[in-house]
Amino acid sequence: MEQLQLPLLWFMLAAYIGSFMIYAFSFWSGNKKMQKLATKIVYIGLLLNALGLLIRSALIGGLPLNNGFEFGLSFVFAVVVAYSIVEKKFDLGAVGIFVMPVAVVISCWLVSIDLTIQPVMPALRSYWLAVHVSAAVIAYGSFAISFAVSIAYLLKDKKEVDFQSRINTELPALKVLDEISYKLIFVGLPFLTIMLVTGAVWAEYAWGAFWSWDPKETWALITWLVYAAYLHTRFLKGFKGKRAAWLSVLGFIAVIFTFFGVSYLLPGMHSYLVPAA
Amino acid sequence: MLKFLSSLKLAVILIAAIAVISVLATIYPEADAFNSWSFRILVMAFFLNLSLCTAKLLPGLWKQLHRTAADVPEQGPYIAYAADETAVQAWLQENHYKVSRQQEQHQVKLLAQKGKLGLCAPHLLHISMLIILIGALFTTFHTQGYVMGQVGQIRPFPDELKRAYGPDSQVEILDFQTVYDEAQAIDNWVTRFNLYVDGQLVAENAETKVNSPYRYGSMMIYQNSYDYRHLIEVKGSANEEENTTYGLPDNQPSKIAGQTVVVANVEGKVYLQISDHINEPRGQFVQPGDVLTLDESGATVEFLDTAAYSILELKTRQGTFIVFAGFLLATIASLMFFSGRYQELRIILDNKRSRIWCYSKSPVIVEELQTKLAEQWPETQQEVS
Numbered sequence: 297m298e299q300l301q302l303p304l305l306w307f308m309l310a311a312y313i314g315s316f317m318i319y320a321f322s323f324w325s326g327n328k329k330m331q332k333l334a335t336k337i338v339y340i341g342l343l344l345n346a347l348g349l350l351i352r353s354a355l356i357g358g359l360p361l362n363n364g365f366e367f368g369l370s371f372v373f374a375v376v377v378a379y380s381i382v383e384k385k386f387d388l389g390a391v392g393i394f395v396m397p398v399a400v401v402i403s404c405w406l407v408s409i410d411l412t413i414q415p416v417m418p419a420l421r422s423y424w425l426a427v428h429v430s431a432a433v434i435a436y437g438s439f440a441i442s443f444a445v446s447i448a449y450l451l452k453d454k455k456e457v458d459f460q461s462r463i464n465t466e467l468p469a470l471k472v473l474d475e476i477s478y479k480l481i482f483v484g485l486p487f488l489t490i491m492l493v494t495g496a497v498w499a500e501y502a503w504g505a506f507w508s509w510d511p512k513e514t515w516a517l518i519t520w521l522v523y524a525a526y527l528h529t530r531f532l533k534g535f536k537g538k539r540a541a542w543l544s545v546l547g548f549i550a551v552i553f554t555f556f557g558v559s560y561l562l563p564g565m566h567s568y569l570v571p572a573a
Numbered sequence: 574m575l576k577f578l579s580s581l582k583l584a585v586i587l588i589a590a591i592a593v594i595s596v597l598a599t600i601y602p603e604a605d606a607f608n609s610w611s612f613r614i615l616v617m618a619f620f621l622n623l624s625l626c627t628a629k630l631l632p633g634l635w636k637q638l639h640r641t642a643a644d645v646p647e648q649g650p651y652i653a654y655a656a657d658e659t660a661v662q663a664w665l666q667e668n669h670y671k672v673s674r675q676q677e678q679h680q681v682k683l684l685a686q687k688g689k690l691g692l693c694a695p696h697l698l699h700i701s702m703l704i705i706l707i708g709a710l711f712t713t714f715h716t717q718g719y720v721m722g723q724v725g726q727i728r729p730f731p732d733e734l735k736r737a738y739g740p741d742s743q744v745e746i747l748d749f750q751t752v753y754d755e756a757q758a759i760d761n762w763v764t765r766f767n768l769y770v771d772g773q774l775v776a777e778n779a780e781t782k783v784n785s786p787y788r789y790g791s792m793m794i795y796q797n798s799y800d801y802r803h804l805i806e807v808k809g810s811a812n813e814e815e816n817t818t819y820g821l822p823d824n825q826p827s828k829i830a831g832q833t834v835v836v837a838n839v840e841g842k843v844y845l846q847i848s849d850h851i852n853e854p855r856g857q858f859v860q861p862g863d864v865l866t867l868d869e870s871g872a873t874v875e876f877l878d879t880a881a882y883s884i885l886e887l888k889t890r891q892g893t894f895i896v897f898a899g900f901l902l903a904t905i906a907s908l909m910f911f912s913g914r915y916q917e918l919r920i921i922l923d924n925k926r927s928r929i930w931c932y933s934k935s936p937v938i939v940e941e942l943q944t945k946l947a948e949q950w951p952e953t954q955q956e957v958s
Contacts, residue, residue, distance in 0.1 A: 415758030418783040486907035493900045504795045511599045521592040
């Protein structure tokens with residue numbers, strides 16, 4: 297079953313790349329049927345993604361949340377699930393062109409790293425892991441979609457004067473994009489809070505300190521601060537729309553740095569997350 | 574001044590400043606920014622701002638939560654349209670509003686609210702953060718130290734904890750095991766011990782392992798790490814004090830009876846090397862019971878065994894319970910965010926003319942009510958506001 301993982305990942309990646317290309321085609325041609333086809337391919341990718349998670353779970357005998365690869369596989373799954381929900385609820389197929397690159401990039405990284413199952417270190421053998429990492433997956437998934445929607449917002453905002461632009465005709469109104477981005481952050485931030493809290497409680501039991509200013513936890517806090525600033529600035533005049541979209545983009549850069557940047561560049565107590573290439 | 578200190582603007586500035594310093598601190602860890610006074614002042618300013626902001630907002634929140642139909646003002650930016658109370662009440666019930674009603678002479682006032690938990694969530698989160706920061710302040714007064722010992726050894730408490738628990742406080746290491754799972758991977762490290770506080774046995778055969786520390790009152794005992802020590806015994810030295818058993822760390826030179834002794838694990842075998850810095854170092858692979866000459870005076874060194882060494886961390890928990898209470902509150906507040914956004918409708922029904930005046934901070938809700946009333950109860954007709 298272990299050998300099945302890599303082919304499955306490649307098929308998943310192919311589905312995500314395929315859906316992105318069809319979304320792009322439908323975006324520029326305005327063909328709604330193609331957009332629906334792209335969404336169906338997203339579902340196929342999601343199914344393969346879910347199968348990959350199930351196989352990994354069966355192989356390790358638990359939730360696939362123990363290392364960078366497993367987190368990445370869950371992360372991309374959360375991104376695509378969140379997108380599927382948003383797409384269905386707000387009829388937002390046109391945003392697929394901005395969301396799928398996120399899924400493609402993470403999937404490319406997944407196929408390039410070592411998938412070998414390594415023993416889980418004793419500190420990670422805890423029930424806290426499931427809550428802590430699941431909360432992170434949901435939060436990061438929401439933020440990824442908010443980021444894509446914000447990118448769409450910023451592009452549409454630039455093109456708004458040009459009524460012939462595809463961006464202007466295909467994407468929903470700026471107000472709608474702004475509201476969706478806000479709602480996703482509103483969902484993600486409480487989960488990020490739960491992630492920080494459960495991580496801190498777990499660290500107290502495992503390492504004897506609920507907070508150690510370890511680079512990973514510091515960057516998780518930075519991410520939390522950026523999104524907290526996002527929500528607070530919405531209450532201040534003029535921080536809706538463009539400025540809010542930029543903050544959402546900044547927040548997701550912090551998410552990506554917390555996951556990739558810190559793991560590779562800033563060694564700390566969470567260094568076990570770094571998978572071999 | 575007080576207005577600025579409690580302002581949202583200052584909160585955003587402080588959040589941004591903490592974020593920027595945190596970024597720099599992770600890039601330049603040698604600067605130790607988190608222990609600098611400037612960072613502490615920033616956190617204190619944030620605490621002050623959050624306290625004042627919370628104190629300023631809580632009375633308003635209290636009023637909002639306890640508002641009734643009697644508080645619905647006569648004047649306001651109401652939208653007026655035709656409807657009857659039954660239709661309005663049915664819509665409110667359908668949309669899970671809690672309604673407070675007050676009958677007056679020619680009119681009925683309704684105050685419809687939902688999502689009160691969602692309204693409280695950010696305030697509760699702010700309070701939880703204050704509690705966490707207060708708790709974190711207390712935790713800076715904690716005491717902490719390490720006890721290292723082999724099986725069978727009785728080791729004293731670290732000096733920092735002796736002050737709190739008495740000079741005769743000790744840990745007797747009874748056992749140390751590496752536990753393996755079914756796949757032969759390391760599952761945990763477990764130390765069993767007796768705990769003596771000021772000479773009294775307070776915990777017998779207690780256990781601590783990774784993720785499951787032992788608690789004695791406000792003190793926690795963690796399985797911090799482990800190591801191996803090579804045990805050697807020196808005999809025949811002119812200095813009697815040197816004739817004892819030593820636990821040497823792997824592959825690290827130790828000065829014993831004027832000689833430098835190194836014991837190293839080389840591919841599963843133990844190599845013992847002695848050097849006097851004048852002659853060539855002497856050494857050989859050894860097994861338990863092997864004896865080597867230490868120096869020219871006839872002193873000898875016997876290799877006894879390689880033994881596991883458990884390293885326990887002892888820590889008092891001042892403030893941790895407060896921090897954990899804050900964590901619990903933060904989790905509850907986070908979950909409360911999902912109970913839905915707070916919605917409030919102020920409605921005045923003019924019975925005489927079957928007309929209502931309706932107001933909500935969210936105009937969408939008023940529109941929704943109007944549309945539904947027009948759809949479901951055709952007798953309800955919109956009027957020019």
